[in-house]
Amino acid sequence: MGxxxxxxxxxxxxxxxxxxxxxxILIAAITLWPVAQxxxxxxxxxxxxxxxxxxxxxxxxxxxxxxxxxYFYIDRDLEAIENEAAGTELEETVAQLRQEIETYHxxxxxxxxxxxxxxxxxxxxxxxxxxxxxxxxxxxxxxDFAEGYISLLEDGQDELLDAIGDHDEEMESALSAGAASxxxxxxxxxxxxxxxxxxxxxYLTDAxxxxxxxxxxxxxxxxxxxxLTIGLAVALIINxxxxxxxxxxxxxxxxxxIPTAVSAMMWNYLYDGQSGVVAHYFEQLGIIxxxxxxxxxxxxxxxxxxxxxxxxxxxxxxxxxxxxxxTIPESLYEAAEVDGANRIQRFINVTLPMLKSAILVALLFRxxxxxxxxxxxxxxxxxxxxxxxxxxxxxxxxxxxxxSNFGEGSVLSVIVFLAVALIxxxxxxxxGSDLFEGKTGK
Amino acid sequence: MRKRAGVSxxxxxxxxxxxxxxxxxxxxxxSIKPPIEIFAGFNxxxxxxxxxxxxxxxxxxxxxxxxxxxxxxxxxxxxxAISVASLAxxxxxxxxxxxxxxxxxxxxxxxxxxxxxxxxxxxxxxQSLGLRNSYMGLVIPYITISLPLAIWIxxxxxxxxxxxxxxxxxxxxxxxxxxxxxxxxxxAAPGVFxxxxxVFIAAWNEYLxxxxxxxxxxxxTVPVGLxxxxxxxxxxxxxxxxxxxxxxxxxxVVVLLFQRRIVAGLTSGSVKE
Numbered sequence: 124m125g126x127x128x129x130x131x132x133x134x135x136x137x138x139x140x141x142x143x144x145x146x147x148i149l150i151a152a153i154t155l156w157p158v159a160q161x162x163x164x165x166x167x168x169x170x171x172x173x174x175x176x177x178x179x180x181x182x183x184x185x186x187x188x189x190x191x192x193x194y195f196y197i198d199r200d201l202e203a204i205e206n207e208a209a210g211t212e213l214e215e216t217v218a219q220l221r222q223e224i225e226t227y228h229x230x231x232x233x234x235x236x237x238x239x240x241x242x243x244x245x246x247x248x249x250x251x252x253x254x255x256x257x258x259x260x261x262x263x264x265x266x267d268f269a270e271g272y273i274s275l276l277e278d279g280q281d282e283l284l285d286a287i288g289d290h291d292e293e294m295e296s297a298l299s300a301g302a303a304s305x306x307x308x309x310x311x312x313x314x315x316x317x318x319x320x321x322x323x324x325x326y327l328t329d330a331x332x333x334x335x336x337x338x339x340x341x342x343x344x345x346x347x348x349x350x351l352t353i354g355l356a357v358a359l360i361i362n363x364x365x366x367x368x369x370x371x372x373x374x375x376x377x378x379x380x381i382p383t384a385v386s387a388m389m390w391n392y393l394y395d396g397q398s399g400v401v402a403h404y405f406e407q408l409g410i411i412x413x414x415x416x417x418x419x420x421x422x423x424x425x426x427x428x429x430x431x432x433x434x435x436x437x438x439x440x441x442x443x444x445x446x447x448x449x450t451i452p453e454s455l456y457e458a459a460e461v462d463g464a465n466r467i468q469r470f471i472n473v474t475l476p477m478l479k480s481a482i483l484v485a486l487l488f489r490x491x492x493x494x495x496x497x498x499x500x501x502x503x504x505x506x507x508x509x510x511x512x513x514x515x516x517x518x519x520x521x522x523x524x525x526x527s528n529f530g531e532g533s534v535l536s537v538i539v540f541l542a543v544a545l546i547x548x549x550x551x552x553x554x555g556s557d558l559f560e561g562k563t564g565k
Numbered sequence: 566m567r568k569r570a571g572v573s574x575x576x577x578x579x580x581x582x583x584x585x586x587x588x589x590x591x592x593x594x595x596s597i598k599p600p601i602e603i604f605a606g607f608n609x610x611x612x613x614x615x616x617x618x619x620x621x622x623x624x625x626x627x628x629x630x631x632x633x634x635x636x637x638x639x640x641x642x643x644x645x646a647i648s649v650a651s652l653a654x655x656x657x658x659x660x661x662x663x664x665x666x667x668x669x670x671x672x673x674x675x676x677x678x679x680x681x682x683x684x685x686x687x688x689x690x691x692q693s694l695g696l697r698n699s700y701m702g703l704v705i706p707y708i709t710i711s712l713p714l715a716i717w718i719x720x721x722x723x724x725x726x727x728x729x730x731x732x733x734x735x736x737x738x739x740x741x742x743x744x745x746x747x748x749x750x751x752x753a754a755p756g757v758f759x760x761x762x763x764v765f766i767a768a769w770n771e772y773l774x775x776x777x778x779x780x781x782x783x784x785x786t787v788p789v790g791l792x793x794x795x796x797x798x799x800x801x802x803x804x805x806x807x808x809x810x811x812x813x814x815x816x817x818v819v820v821l822l823f824q825r826r827i828v829a830g831l832t833s834g835s836v837k838e
Binding site: 133134135136138139140142143145146147149150153154155156157158160161164357360361363365367369370371372373374375376377378380381382383384385386387388389390391392393395397398400403434438439442443446447491494495497498501502516519520523524529532533535536537539540543544547 | 655675690741791
């Protein structure tokens with residue numbers, strides 16, 4: 124920003140756009156673009172742990188390393204069958220197959236966009252060097268050519284496998300070796316893995332998805348409800364002058380400030396069936412039948428998660444609402460008192476309307492936070508027992524990273540995104556323009 | 566409705582604080598028990614306090630390294646987010662640009678994005694940049710969380726500074742950028758500092774990205790590192806409680822020192838003043 128030193132001056136408006144630009148670029152690059160990519164990925168059969176499907180592609184591709192590696196054996200294997208089957212009809216079929224593969228191969232390696240690339244890769248394969256450069260390793264193929272080659276290889280496999288039944292053992296092993304090398308060669312030709320909305324079809328009828336969705340909604344509604352009502356009650360009670368405000372404020376902030384994963388570990392200990400003090404006292408008080416039910420039964424685990432969340436977030440909610448309460452002018456209450464309103468009427472007619480926007484904003488952020496709950500559940504129960512506390516984010520994480528299935532996992536990501544967008548739209552409609560008030564300036 | 570605080574009020578208050586602080590209290594009391602007592606019963610106080618669990622917690626896992634990683638990642642995130650966000654927040658609140666509502670709308674939408682919706686493309690991005698198991702590998706995704714948060718809170722603070730200051734700076738011949746750097750930014754310093762604390766805490770607490778991107782033990786942050794103390798077969802409660810106490814101390818210090826500022830920052834977005 125040394126502009127002014129060079130005597131070059133920006134107008135206020137130009138400077139303004141220049142100043143928001145970096146923020147907008149960053150948001151576009153690492154929030155909006157990735158969401159778009161998640162949408163895109165969700166329409167592919169895209170798995171990180173499967174070499175033929177570890178990228179999203181709309182066109183036919185060829186994995187030149189695998190191809191070069193396997194083409195080397197094709198000739199040898201097919202010739203072995205020919206020798207074995209000398210003089211029979213099979214010899215002719217296989218010879219013809221070999222001829223056709225060779226034609227396709229010659230065509231492939233002289234394709235202008237592949238030729239040079241193939242030579243380099245072939246050289247590397249001969250020297251047993253791994254091809255790590257993706258641009259070098261993969262080439263794209265014309266649809267007609269690729270489909271022709273693929274159907275030739277697939278038909279060839281079928282013919283060889285069909286022939287297995289009516290021959291002796293030696294012939295059999297030669298045939299299956301030939302079929303296997305055809306399969307390997309076939310696998311180096313990568314089909315487009317665009318499958319449209321098929322993943323969505325799978326997950327919209329998936330019982331585990333719906334149970335995760337239900338768990339998430341249940342957790343969100345119940346925990347946010349208790350956080351709001353208890354938080355409001357606490358805020359109303361402590362909205363007065365008293366000694367020790369600092370201590371209360373600190374006590375309220377610490378649970379909010381510690382990492383959720385750390386508080387989940389703490390509660391994990393407190394709920395433990397053997398050494399957990401909370402489980403122990405709950406059992407003594409007769410709230411639960413046995414200390415172990417808190418984490419070993421579905422409803423116990425859900426209760427535990429909600430309690431831990433209310434503990435962490437209710438004080439924070441009380442703090443926000445208290446700040447809102449303190450902005451309500453005393454004169455409103457005095458006027459209401461003069462009009463003969465009792466305490467409940469004053470609460471309903473003065474406090475709640477004045478607090479409405481503070482409550483809605485707090486609710487919006489809390490609901491969204493609760494809906495994307497991940498670390499609390501992941502650390503405290505791992506989604507168990509038997510997936511009974513699994514939230515939709517935890518399920519998405521499992522599919523994405525435990526199963527390395529980025530296509531199907533992205534469907535769950537997109538579902539979370541759409542649900543969050545829907546919740547936001549509903550809340551913003553309710554809150555209206557209040558949300559931006561006091562921020563946009565002049 | 567300023568009521569007087571009576572005895573029953575203080576009883577309620579003490580009870581409230583006790584309930585809120587009980588988990589910390591119990592975890593601390595457990596951490597100084599000899600391990601054998603932890604599994605033996607529910608006595609509140611041990612007769613022979615020991616630091617055994619603390620020594621074992623530091624021995625079994627690189628706890629101080631986790632803390633250092635967290636400090637590095639959170640500090641870098643805070644510096645980047647605050648520098649970019651203060652420019653944007655200043656422009657949106659005090660300069661005559663168009664589309665202010667749209668820009669704030671995008672910022673708010675970005676703040677609401679669920680992290681799980683962007684984790685797989687971000688993972689691919691970080692992987693292809695070769696940044697897995699590094700500080701930048703976490704700082705980049707943390708910008709998605711911290712930048713909207715910072716812009717949102719800073720906008721409130723910038724708005725509160727009187728507009729007459731800019732008018733007089735303009736009369737004195739200052740360029741718009743000089744006005745920002747020499748007049749508004751220093752005046753907004755307390756607000757910027759508050760925002761920095763909140764951004765720092767948000768980055769410190771993040772779990773999902775830290776879990777997936779920095780999977781090497783030497784690059785783990787505190788939340789992920791601590792959650793790895795539990796093993797499949799035994800749960801070393803002594804180590805876990807001692808480690809919890811150790812990682813909670815810095816947070817308690819920050820909260821005690823800056824509680825007023827934190828509250829001011831938290832309530833700035835939701836309460837009209």
